[in-house]
Amino acid sequence: MEQLTVTTSSKTYPVFIGGGLRHRLSELLCELPQKFTSVLVITDDVVAGNYLSDVLGALSEYQHVDHYIISHGERAKSFQTFYDCQTFALEKGFDRKSAIIALGGGVVGDLAGFVAATFMRGIGFIQVPTTLLAHDSSVGGKTAVNHPLGKNLIGSFYQPDAVIYDTDTLASLPARELRSGFAEIVKHGLIRDASFYEMLKEKVTTAEDLQSFRFESVLKRAISVKADIVAEDEKESGVRAHLNFGHTLGHALEAELGYGRITHGEGVAIGMVFAMKVSEAYYETKLPVEELRDWLEQLGYKLNIPPELSAEGLLERMKRDKKAEQNQLRFIVMKEVGQVETVTIDESLILQML
């Protein structure tokens, strides 16, 4: 088992990473400074089929355990589901000494985290991620639900009390899901840890590698990058924005295509290649863009912007991003591998590069 500690201004908590941890939940929870008298597991219908009985079995020491199953997919991150979870927790008698366990990927984590953040003004919250992508979302305390006017518009910063990452659960992920999560791992190298990025390129060279890879130590290193950034800037007033490297275009692609057409990581992969090209123009420098492109294509990523999308439409989306300020385009550019910064960038450059 790998372990690291995340230190933020509001909370310090452990991240446990290892095979079979879903069977050791009670034991790991007992090690925490907070003691919970009852536990509510929130998960989705797909994950429930695979792991819910294991998890409930591992929590049998608690007198009061219950579970609430939401539909899988982005649509469940709604206001209505949020309210339904609250009502369920109240009806079942959960109180201020209870904890909510988010068993699943990013949707479950974001939603269950927002429920935990606001139930009786905040109760215990444990992330139990079951996807590779959730290595990113489960650490750092961003919780939210969607609004018809945009994603993640209502939520809060609420750090978990622990992240318990059972890497066995990654084995059940389809190739496309693994690629989605792996793009964020690559990003963590690109923005802050060049030697980690080089190591990834060496160790994972084909789509098959991705399927058979043992992720423990890689996840620890990727999460360390995230943890360091969150420690410096919990509420995203500065350096935390670096985590959005590749996301400005990535989010725009997801939105223009309609959510679900490409995965988050597929969008981010295209966005990272694009961001590096923009950076070359911005700094008038040379970066290893082709190398990244070739490697990602070897791993099975499709890196071309779908031809049905217009440059103007994508630019408009980028300008409406939650990170935009007074309609100015903020963009994360790369100076060299392992070093990025946030700049205001001219629209015409973006249009030209698109």
Place this chain on the structure above:
Amino acid sequence: MEQLTVTTSSKTYPVFIGGGLRHRLSELLCELPQKFTSVLVITDDVVAGNYLSDVLGALSEYQHVDHYIISHGERAKSFQTFYDCQTFALEKGFDRKSAIIALGGGVVGDLAGFVAATFMRGIGFIQVPTTLLAHDSSVGGKTAVNHPLGKNLIGSFYQPDAVIYDTDTLASLPARELRSGFAEIVKHGLIRDASFYEMLKEKVTTAEDLQSFRFESVLKRAISVKADIVAEDEKESGVRAHLNFGHTLGHALEAELGYGRITHGEGVAIGMVFAMKVSEAYYETKLPVEELRDWLEQLGYKLNIPPELSAEGLLERMKRDKKAEQNQLRFIVMKEVGQVETVTIDESLILQML
């Protein structure tokens, strides 16, 4: 103008208290370390009629100012109103550099605070209280909405960036509202500042005094008690519970009678007299209960428990309080004036005293 500073683990902010401050909002906001690019005023229909135009006038320096008016009264503290406020803020283009101003009493402050806490994961928040009772709720960062299963069940701890208290607005309050707020002022003396309590008894001796009283310095002292406690224990894991002195029975009375039948402060007044009697029995000591009772009655409070309520019904309510833990009755008892503590108390003693 009186001024004090509230220091909590999550935020440090000023409280300004004085006549006419609603006309000086821009000036006071400019003094804050945070700069807001746009401002959304949330208020209720009654307060809007009295003060909204003054407030909007005082904000004319901001390029982007808007307002949203909710119905007055506890019912507006609903999930639906919360969602409607979010939608309005999104449609009007407010962003992460915006601030929400809560212009009103506790309902407006709690609701608008929860909107500010969760809009894009938290934006600026300014409390502009217009009732005496809101001296309590506007400081300390408790925000919430109600759920059909109980009051304040969904919310968060979110400190304001400033509290701007225009004491001129108290002049428009009916006598009953003043009594409601004054009960919390008395509580702040009783739990932690015996000389403040003595001073209040000397200075305010009749219902007419309450109407004509100039509250600046009294509010500063009452808010100081609250601020000290919140500084010690922002998230109510210990000493903050002392603020609930008189509230265990007070809340039960409000709930059993149906909200609105008695004011919050009327309930708390009855609850404080009751808590002192329970304390006499608990410590086998003598406390100045009759003195408090006589004084409050002089000021116009009705201190008898309405005869239609049963002791058993009230006890059940007390046990279901959000502060209850595993059905055990936690109660704030007084050792002497100015000193209280939280204890677990025997139901039979409560039943007997009721």
